[in-house]
Amino acid sequence: MSDLNWREEALEELKKVPSFVRGMARRAVESYVKSNGQSEVTVGDVRAARDKHIKFAEDDKASEKKKTRIAVVRCETVSEVCPGVACFKAFNSRHAHFKEYDDDCEMIGYFTCGGCSGRRVSRLVDKLVDHGLDVVHLSSCMMLEGEYPKCPHRKQIRANIEAKGIRVIEGTHH
Numbered sequence: 773m774s775d776l777n778w779r780e781e782a783l784e785e786l787k788k789v790p791s792f793v794r795g796m797a798r799r800a801v802e803s804y805v806k807s808n809g810q811s812e813v814t815v816g817d818v819r820a821a822r823d824k825h826i827k828f829a830e831d832d833k834a835s836e837k838k839k840t841r842i843a844v845v846r847c848e849t850v851s852e853v854c855p856g857v858a859c860f861k862a863f864n865s866r867h868a869h870f871k872e873y874d875d876d877c878e879m880i881g882y883f884t885c886g887g888c889s890g891r892r893v894s895r896l897v898d899k900l901v902d903h904g905l906d907v908v909h910l911s912s913c914m915m916l917e918g919e920y921p922k923c924p925h926r927k928q929i930r931a932n933i934e935a936k937g938i939r940v941i942e943g944t945h946h
């Protein structure tokens with residue numbers, strides 16, 4: 773815990789710093805305030821410390837974010853018999869439902885739903901949002917009738933992801 777007194781407006785200002793560098797920003801502000809011999813943190817201190825110590829990290833992250841970041845969620849049941857090769861092949865060759873992506877796209881997550889009714893999806897999407905997630909693909913195994921039935925929960929899974937502001941595409945390799 774800090775021994776400094778944070779003014780309410782200073783805390784509000786700190787919230788404007790992107791979450792991935794907020795902890796670093798808080799430490800930088802406190803160190804800046806202490807080095808000035810103060811015991812209270814003001815809005816001005818937050819702005820000054822941000823400009824001096826954090827801006828570079830935000831700028832780096834902003835240029836990194838130009839890539840489109842995608843993830844695939846797939847069926848827990850089907851994962852027992854499928855290592856996901858077809859999904860990865862399709863992504864690597866930008867085939868089927870990955871056609872629209874160019875080289876400025878990377879897959880940052882590939883995970884199973886956690887079993888009916890997809891209990892793991894929301895939590896993992898939240899984690900990936902912190903890493904700049906743009907799009908989630910529901911794997912083709914969730915969409916197709918075959919050895920396994922279509923996922924009966926896919927509409928709800930889709931709606932839950934879209935409610936977080938993330939685009940959803942149904943399908944991966946066919």
Ligand code: SF4
Pocket residue numbers: 846847848849850885886887888889890914922923924925926
């Ligand atoms: S929720 Fe859908 S994708 Fe997940 S295990 Fe059940 S059927 Fe498979």
